[in-house]
Structures are given as structure tokens and as C-alpha cells.
Amino acid sequence: MDRLPSWLRRHIAALRALLVLTVVTGIIYPLAATGVAQALFDDHANGSIIEQDGKAVGSSLVGQSFTDADGDPVRTYFQSRPSAAGYDPTSTGASNLGPEDVIDTLPHGSDEGRQSLLTQVCARSKAVGELEGVSGARPYCTSDGVGAVLKVFPDRAVSVNQACPATPFVAEYQGRRVECARPGEDYATGRTVPVRGDVTTVRVPADAVTASGSGLDPHISVAYAELQAPRVAKERDLALDQVKALIDEHTTGRALGFMGEPAVNVLELNLALDRR
Amino acid sequence: MSPTLAGILFIGSLLLALAVCFKPLGDYMYRVYSGTRHSAVERGIYRLLGVDPDGEQRWGVYARGVLAFSVLSVLFLYALQRLQDHLVLSLGMKAVEPSSAWNTAVSFVTNTNWQSYSGESTMGHVVQTAGLAVQNFVSAATGMAVAVALVRGFARSKTDTLGNFWVDLVRGTIRILLPIAFVAALALVAGGAIQTFAGHGTWTTLTGGEQTFTPAAAASQEAIKNLGTNGGGIFNANSAHPFENPTAWTNWLTIFLLLVIASCLPRTFGRMVGDNRQGHAVVAVMATIFAASVALTHWAERSAGGTVPQAIGAAMEGRETRFGVSDSAMFASATTLTSTGAVDSFHDSYTALGGGMLIFNMLLGEVAPGGTGAGLYGMLVLAVVTVFVAGLMVGRTPEYLGKKIGAREIKLASLYLLVTPALVLAGTAVAMATATGRAAMLNGGAHGLSEILYAYTSASNNNGSAFAGVSVNTPFHNTTLGLCMAFGRFLPIVLVLALAGSLARQAPVPASAGTLPTHRPQFVGMVVGVTIILVALTFLPALALGPLAEGLL
Numbered sequence: 001m002d003r004l005p006s007w008l009r010r011h012i013a014a015l016r017a018l019l020v021l022t023v024v025t026g027i028i029y030p031l032a033a034t035g036v037a038q039a040l041f042d043d044h045a046n047g048s049i050i051e052q053d054g055k056a057v058g059s060s061l062v063g064q065s066f067t068d069a070d071g072d073p074v075r076t077y078f079q080s081r082p083s084a085a086g087y088d089p090t091s092t093g094a095s096n097l098g099p100e101d102v103i104d105t106l107p108h109g110s111d112e113g114r115q116s117l118l119t120q121v122c123a124r125s126k127a128v129g130e131l132e133g134v135s136g137a138r139p140y141c142t143s144d145g146v147g148a149v150l151k152v153f154p155d156r157a158v159s160v161n162q163a164c165p166a167t168p169f170v171a172e173y174q175g176r177r178v179e180c181a182r183p184g185e186d187y188a189t190g191r192t193v194p195v196r197g198d199v200t201t202v203r204v205p206a207d208a209v210t211a212s213g214s215g216l217d218p219h220i221s222v223a224y225a226e227l228q229a230p231r232v233a234k235e236r237d238l239a240l241d242q243v244k245a246l247i248d249e250h251t252t253g254r255a256l257g258f259m260g261e262p263a264v265n266v267l268e269l270n271l272a273l274d275r276r
Numbered sequence: 277m278s279p280t281l282a283g284i285l286f287i288g289s290l291l292l293a294l295a296v297c298f299k300p301l302g303d304y305m306y307r308v309y310s311g312t313r314h315s316a317v318e319r320g321i322y323r324l325l326g327v328d329p330d331g332e333q334r335w336g337v338y339a340r341g342v343l344a345f346s347v348l349s350v351l352f353l354y355a356l357q358r359l360q361d362h363l364v365l366s367l368g369m370k371a372v373e374p375s376s377a378w379n380t381a382v383s384f385v386t387n388t389n390w391q392s393y394s395g396e397s398t399m400g401h402v403v404q405t406a407g408l409a410v411q412n413f414v415s416a417a418t419g420m421a422v423a424v425a426l427v428r429g430f431a432r433s434k435t436d437t438l439g440n441f442w443v444d445l446v447r448g449t450i451r452i453l454l455p456i457a458f459v460a461a462l463a464l465v466a467g468g469a470i471q472t473f474a475g476h477g478t479w480t481t482l483t484g485g486e487q488t489f490t491p492a493a494a495a496s497q498e499a500i501k502n503l504g505t506n507g508g509g510i511f512n513a514n515s516a517h518p519f520e521n522p523t524a525w526t527n528w529l530t531i532f533l534l535l536v537i538a539s540c541l542p543r544t545f546g547r548m549v550g551d552n553r554q555g556h557a558v559v560a561v562m563a564t565i566f567a568a569s570v571a572l573t574h575w576a577e578r579s580a581g582g583t584v585p586q587a588i589g590a591a592m593e594g595r596e597t598r599f600g601v602s603d604s605a606m607f608a609s610a611t612t613l614t615s616t617g618a619v620d621s622f623h624d625s626y627t628a629l630g631g632g633m634l635i636f637n638m639l640l641g642e643v644a645p646g647g648t649g650a651g652l653y654g655m656l657v658l659a660v661v662t663v664f665v666a667g668l669m670v671g672r673t674p675e676y677l678g679k680k681i682g683a684r685e686i687k688l689a690s691l692y693l694l695v696t697p698a699l700v701l702a703g704t705a706v707a708m709a710t711a712t713g714r715a716a717m718l719n720g721g722a723h724g725l726s727e728i729l730y731a732y733t734s735a736s737n738n739n740g741s742a743f744a745g746v747s748v749n750t751p752f753h754n755t756t757l758g759l760c761m762a763f764g765r766f767l768p769i770v771l772v773l774a775l776a777g778s779l780a781r782q783a784p785v786p787a788s789a790g791t792l793p794t795h796r797p798q799f800v801g802m803v804v805g806v807t808i809i810l811v812a813l814t815f816l817p818a819l820a821l822g823p824l825a826e827g828l829l
Contacts, residue, residue, distance in 0.1 A: 007340075009326075010340060010341060010344050011344050012326065013325050013326055013341075013344075013442065014341070014344040014345040014347075014348045015348050016324055016325045016326065017325050017345060017442060017445065017446075018349055018352055018410075018414075020321055020324050021410060021413065021414055021446075021449060022352075022406055022410045024449070024450070024454070025410050025413040025414070025449060025453075025454065025500075026405050026406035026407070026409055026410035027405070027406060029409075029454060029457070029458065029496060030405040030409065030493040030496045030497070032458070033458060033461045033462065033465075033471060033493070033495065033496035033499075034471050034472065034473060034493055034496070037461070037462060037465040037471040038472070040462070040465075040466075041465045041466055044465050044466065044468045044469070044470070045465050045470055045471040045472055046470065046472050046474070046477075047470050047472070047477055047489060047491070047519065048468055048522075049477070049479070055479075056477075056479035057479055057480065057481065058479055058481055058482070058487065059479075059489070059518075061468055061518035061519060061522050062487065062489065062518060064481040064482060064483070064485070064487065065481075065485070066482065066483055067483060068483065069484075074483055077482070077483070081597070085513075087485075087487065088487070089396065089487055089488060089490070090396050090397055090488055090490060091394065091396070091397065091512070092394075092396060092511050092512045092513035092516075092517055093394070093512050093622075093744070094513070094593075094594040094621075094622035094624070094625065094744065095593065095625065095745075096594070096622055096624035096625060096718055096719075096743070096744050096745030097584075097593070097624070097625060097718070097719065098584075098624055098625060098628075098631075098719040098723040098726075098745075098826075099581070099582030099583065099585050099591075099625070099626070099627050099628055099631075099723075099826070100582055100583055100584070100628065100721065100722075100723060100826055101584060101719055101720075101723070102583050102584065103720075117593065117625075118583060118584050121584060121587050121593075122587065138587050138588075139586055139587050140583055140584075140586060140587035141587060147583075147587075194583040196586070202589055206588050206589050206590040206592040207592055207597050209588060210588055210592040210593040210594075210595075211593060212516070212594070212596050212597065213513060213516030213594045213595055213596050213604075213619070213620065213622050214511075214513035214516040214517045214518060214596060215513060216513070216517065216518055217518075217596050217597055217598075218518055219596075219597035219598050220597060221597055252523075252598070254277070254282055254524060255523060255524040255525040256525065257277060257282075258277060258282040258285035258286055258289070259286055259524040259525050259528050259603065260523070260524020260525075260527065260598050260599050260600055260603055261279065261524075261597065261598065261599070261603075263597045263598045267482070271482070
């Protein structure tokens with residue numbers, strides 16, 4: 001090898017280094033880790049699968065949607081958070097919509113339109129409120145469940161997320177008449193003004209109206225579980241206290257008292273309800 | 277306990293754990309890189325490589341070793357992805373498309389781990405473990421090797437040589453990264469991360485739906501992904517995915533792993549230059565910037581500014597329930613202050629100012645504490661520039677650690693600091709000037725610009741996180757971002773090694789009354805100032821059009 005030019009010797013050494021380190025870190029390391037992991041924690045290593053009557057029904061770490069074939073919530077079950085991935089573990093991810101994504105593209109002809117993040121939040125809040133029998137009102141939301149956003153022009157204002165013939169959420173803005181939005185019309189040149197409104201009490205918790213990061217969030221907040229408890233108790237003819245006791249049982253507190261947030265595992269809670 | 281207090285304890289306990297590790301791990305790494313004995317395993321490896329482990333290298337030889345190793349790594353990883361359909365254990369995944377395979381190969385070799393693909397539907401077992409995870413180790417070890425070579429430049433005198441790249445690479449991998457990663461992998465499995473080479477798993481859900489999950493050796497890859505400040509997840513959802521990061525305490529462990537090596541390397545530096553106080557000064561600079569950045573990001577996220585966060589009542593879009601807003605913000609700060617780029621929540625949905633802070637963290641050059649190795653050499657270059665600026669103010673020849681900072685040294689340091697701004701700004705400009713470039717934006721308005729700016733910032737600084745709404749799996753972005761990653765990694769490395777070579781040749785200058793002490797709070801403050809002013813001057817216009825416009829108007 002000494003007779004080879006130095007650049008070639010260097011590349012041969014580099015190639016050998018790559019191959020040797022691939023064997024060490026790419027084959028031996030993962031296999032050793034798998035061996036020990038499978039020996040010590042095989043349940044975890046294989047995905048924390050939950051079985052019922054000998055059949056796998058899910059993983060305690062992976063959320064599911066508890067909806068029927070039409071996508072409507074099954075009323076006997078606690079509902080999970082919204083998911084940008086539709087709880088599909090082969091296409092995980094988030095909505096990635098930003099904090100000022102407030103203007104919808106209204107459906108128009110063949111264009112299906114697009115709901116802004118604000119309207120998604122408002123629509124979810126309204127739907128959850130109706131399901132649980134509480135007010136779904138939120139700041140920056142209209143009572144028909146879209147984002148309360150105006151495009152303001154010198155002579156008029158348009159409630160851009162409310163398609164005609166809807167009645168705009170306000171009749172007037174700073175002396176300008178507020179119109180409903182005509183799908184397909186371009187309002188881009190107007191000044192964007194989200195209107196907060198006067199909602200002070202929000203009954204639907206934050207996690208109930210937002211998609212998670214993974215799209216597989218197995219948890220909901222304690223507040224969202226408590227909001228759903230009366231409905232589930234009624235549908236199942238259980239005492240509210242019994243349901244609340246089950247929520248407590250399936251709540252993970254903060255690790256060591258300060259890490260993360262308390263969270264309720266929805267699949268485990270629903271399975272426990274089914275077993276009663 | 278209130279969420280605020282819990283958040284403070286979360287940060288405090290992380291800092292405490294890092295402080296506890298600082299001395300023992302820093303000293304251990306010092307012994308790893310300064311020791312003269314080779315273990316039996318290592319001697320066997322050197323024989324296989326055909327290199328003399330005691331042969332010292334000049335800076336050019338060292339740099340050519342880094343480049344040769346990296347080029348071959350890119351080719352190997354590219355080939356592995358392109359041939360995936362012929363590999364065993366590929367879970368039925370197809371060959372990766374060429375522009376994506378190039379992007380991914382460069383991305384993992386440069387310690388960026390930008391991912392334009394979705395892991396669970398693109399990569400099988402072999403590409404993940406024998407391809408991507410290997411680069412997680414060796415790209416981190418390469419960064420540490422370069423940092424150690426620069427430190428040797430300060431520590432040595434009247435010599436041409438900086439050590440041996442192959443020895444530094446092998447020792448960093450085997451003695452530092454492997455043992456810590458192995459223990460961390462088992463801890464992650466204990467928390468619930470998966471670690472299996474099985475085939476796809478399927479079950480029928482309670483309401484009759486079907487869920488299929490892609491199995492993976494996730495824990496072993498997660499461990500090195502974070503320890504080596506890599507950041508490329510097995511799954512698209514990265515550390516938000518419950519199979520990668522199942523609990524609040526694995527979240528803590530993940531953040532700890534991605535900070536620990538970079539935070540302890542200043543101790544190694546102090547030991548190597550024979551003055552621990554110098555290491556303490558460097559870590560003080562890092563800690564100051566870290567504390568300010570974490571506090572600002574927390575404030576922005578917890579106050580939930582912006583229309584949608586106000587409507588929601590909390591910045592919960594894109595966050596996991598088990599982590600909550602505070603711990604997610606901590607993760608986001610840590611991942612952008614280092615060169616990791618792993619995410620446990622989705623930065624695109626952060627508040628405008630919170631997301632802006634994350635971009636700012638990367639623009640700082642990822643020096644607080646930065647990537648494994650890359651953080652230390654970035655910080656030392658900033659220290660060199662600081663003594664130069666200070667020297668100009670008082671009219672003396674600047675020196676740092678007994679080495680004169682002359683024309684050649686300051687030219688190399690300046691070039692180093694110009695590389696990433698050039699790549700970030702030119703890349704963003706080219707993308708915004710072309711229709712294909714602009715088409716990648718998911719969000720409109722100022723936030724759309726932030727998405728593109730974030731992408732080129734992340735690639736050029738070898739971070740790898742994203743405002744993930746951006747659709748960059750196109751030939752245009754795969755190519756341009758790939759070039760940003762390659763130049764953003766290797767130009768600075770060559771410049772650092774050249775600087776090291778030039779410092780090593782010098783004889784030490786004895787300290788005199790005119791020498792600026794570089795271990796006192798005054799110097800710490802000056803380095804912090806130089807770091808922030810440099811970034812502010814370079815990037816304020818771009819930031820003003822993106823996150824600042826969105827957050828303040």
C-alpha cells in the first residue's frame with residue numbers, strides 16, 4: 001500500500017473507516033441494544049401493545065379516533081384531540097399552520113377551499129360545545145364557528161370567513177357597513193382585522209381544539225376529560241363519580257412532580273369503561 | 277404545582293444535571309483526546325484501516341481526512357438509499373428518489389439531519405440503522421475531532437501537527453458516544469420507546485378502524501440522534517412521536533442528551549490549554565446566551581401572543597398533551613441553540629416571536645452551547661474575533677491564550693463568520709425570487725417568508741429543524757438546501773483547521789500588562805456582545821420582514 005499515491009491511500013483508509021464504523025455503530029450497536037431491550041422491556045420495545053380477548057386493539061402510546069364510519073364522535077367514548085394525521089401512524093405530523101393563519105379560502109366552484117387554523121379552532125370549539133352541552137364560544141370566533149376576521153376597505157368591511165348569505169358577526173365596523181364574503185372574490189388588498197369579541201368564559205379546553213405535534217397524541221388534558229365525563233356517564237348509565245374515578249385512575253401526573261403536564265390516556269380510559 | 281413553577285423546575289433541573297456532569301465528563305473527554313494509549317479494540321481497528329495511530333497530521337492532511345471520509349460517507353449513504361428495494365429488512369420500502377436521496381445523504385453526513393422525507397413511509401430498517409444512525413455517530417465524532425484539533429492549535433506551539441483524524445474519530449465514537457448512547461437507548465426503552473426489527477404491526481381499533489405502525493430500532497437511534505446533536509427522527513413527527521419520546525421524563529432525558537456533550541467540551545478545552553478558567557469563561561458565554569434565549573422563548577410561548585393562540589387560550593397547536601407548552605418551548609430552545617434540530621412540538625405553529633427566537637438561536641451560529649464540537653469551535657472563533665475587536669479599541673496586538681491573532685488568523689476567523697450569512701441570505705433570496713422556491717410556502721404573508729428563512733437558516737447552520745409546513749421535497753429545494761448544508765459544514769471546518777494550523781506554528785507570547793485577560797466577566801460580556809451584534813447587524817432586515825413583522829404588527 002505504501003506505493004500508492006497519498007490521496008488514494010487516504011480514500012482507502014476513509015472507506016475502511018466507514019465500513020468498520022458501520023459494523024460497530026450500525027450493526028453491533030443496534031442489535032445489542034435490541035437484544036438487551038427485548039430481554040428487559042419486551043413489552044415496551046415492541047410498542048406497548050394492548051390486547052383485549054387475545055386480540056391487539058391498540059398501543060397505550062398511540063392515540064385513536066373514537067368516531068363512527070361517518071366521522072361523528074361515538075357518544076359512549078371519551079374523544080381524543082383533533083389530529084392533523086387522522087391518527088394514522090404511517091403519516092404522522094402536525095398541521096404546521098401559523099399563529100396568524102386566520103383567513104379561509106371559501107369553497108367556490110371546483111375549488112374546495114381551505115379552512116384557516118383560526119376557523120378550524122372555532123369550528124372544533126363549537127362542535128365540542130354542542131356535543132358536551134356547553135358553550136363553545138371563544139375569542140376571535142363567530143357564533144357560527146368560523147374565525148371572526150374582517151378585511152377593511154376605505155368604504156366597507158367584509159367578514160371574510162362568512163360566506164354569503166350568512167349574516168356578518170358585526171353589522172358595522174368604525175362606521176363602515178360589514179358585508180358577508182362572496183366566494184371567489186379577492187379581498188387581499190384589504191387590511192386584516194381579527195375581532196376579539198367579548199367572550200370571557202371559555203368552556204372548551206385548549207387541547208380539545210388543537211391538533212397535536214405527532215398527530216398520535218394518546219392523551220387529553222384532565223379538563224377535557226372532565227368536560228366529557230357527564231356525557232359518557234349518561235350514555236353508559238353510570239354514576240358521574242364512577243366515571244370521574246376512572247379518569248383519576250388513568251391520569252398520569254407530572255413525572256417527579258414537575259416534568260410535563262398531567263394527562264389522561266384516552267384509549268386506556270375507554271377500554272376501562274368497556275370492561276365495566 | 278403551577279405550570280410556571282413546574283416549567284422553572286424543569287429548566288433548573290436540566291441546568292443542575294449539566295453542571296454536575298461538567299467536570300467529570302469534560303475531564304473524561306480530555307483524557308480520551310489527550311491519552312497516548314490505544315485499547316486492543318482500537319489497535320485492531322487501526323490495523324483494519326491501515327493507518328498508524330501515532331502518526332501526527334498537519335492541518336491540511338487532517339482536513340483532507342475529514343473531507344475524504346465525508347465524501348465517501350455521502351456516496352455510501354446515497355447508494356444505500358437508492359438500492360433500498362434490494363436490501364433485506366427494508367419493510368417493502370422503495371428506492372429513495374434521487375434528489376431526496378442526495379439531500380438526505382448530505383444532511384446526515386453534515387450533522388444537519390434535515391429531513392425532506394417522512395421516515396415511517398420511506399426508510400426501512402437497514403437504511404435507518406446501517407446508514408442514517410451510523411452518520412449520527414460519525415458526523416458527531418467528526419465535529420468533536422475538529423474542535424479538539426482547534427484546541428490543540430492553541431495548546432501546542434512551534435509545531436506543524438494537530439493530531440490524527442482517524443484516532444480522534446475512532447476514539448470519539450467508541451469511547452464517548454457509544455457507551456453513553458447505549459445506556460440512554462435502554463433508558464428510552466424503559467420509558468416506552470420501541471426497539472425492534474420486526475415487520476409492520478396492525479390492529480383494529482375500538483371503533484373498528486385499522487392502524488398500522490412502522491416498527492423501528494427507534495430507541496438506539498433516538499439516543500445518538502440527540503447525544504450527537506443530529507436530530508433526524510425515525511418518524512416524521514420526530515420527538516413528538518410517542519414511540520420516540522413517550523413520556524415527560526424521556527423528554528427531559530432527550531433535552532439533557534442533546535445539551536450534554538457541547539456543554540462539557542469547554543471543560544475539556546480548559547484542561548487542554550492548561551487553564552480551567554478559560555473553559556469556565558467559554559461556558560459562561562454559552563450559559564448567558566442560553567439563559568436569555570430560553571427566557572424570551574418561554575415568555576413568548578406562555579403569553580401566547582397572536583390571533584390564533586389567543587383564540588385557543590394557549591399555544592397548544594402542534595404540542596403534545598404530555599409535554600405541555602413550557603417543556604415544549606424548552607425543547608425547541610435547546611434544539612436550536614445546539615445544532616440538533618429534533619423537535620417535540622412543531623415550530624411552524626409557535627407564536628411569531630417564539631418562532632423568531634428559534635430562528636435567531638440558529639443565526640447565532642449555534643454556539644450556546646452548539647453542536648457536538650461545532651459549538652466549541654464556533655465559540656472559539658467568536659472569542660478570536662472578540663480579542664481582535666478589543667485590540668482595535670486599545671491599539672494593541674490582539675492575543676488569545678498566548679497566541680497572536682495576526683492578519684492570517686483574523687482573515688480565517690472572518691471568513692468563517694461570513695460563510696453562513698452568505699448561504700442563508702443568498703439561499704433565501706434565490707428561493708423567494710423563483711416561483712418553484714416560493715411554491716414551498718404553506719402559510720401566507722410574513723409567516724411564509726419565515727418558513728423559507730427558517731429552512732435556509734436551518735440547512736446552512738446544520739440544524740435540521742424546520743417550520744415544517746414548508747414543502748421542500750422538490751428537486752429545487754433538495755438541491756439548494758443540500759448545497760447549503762454541505763458548504764455550511766465543510767467550509768467552516770476547513771477554515772477552522774487552517775486557523776488551528778496557523779496557531780500551532782506560533783511560539784507562545786508571554787502575557788504582559790497589555791494582555792487582555794480572557795477569563796474574567798468583562799471578556800465574557802464582550803464575547804456575548806460581539807456574538808449578538810454580529811447576528812443583529814447581518815440578519816435584522818430579514819428578521820424584520822418575517823417573524824418581527826408577524827409578531828409586532
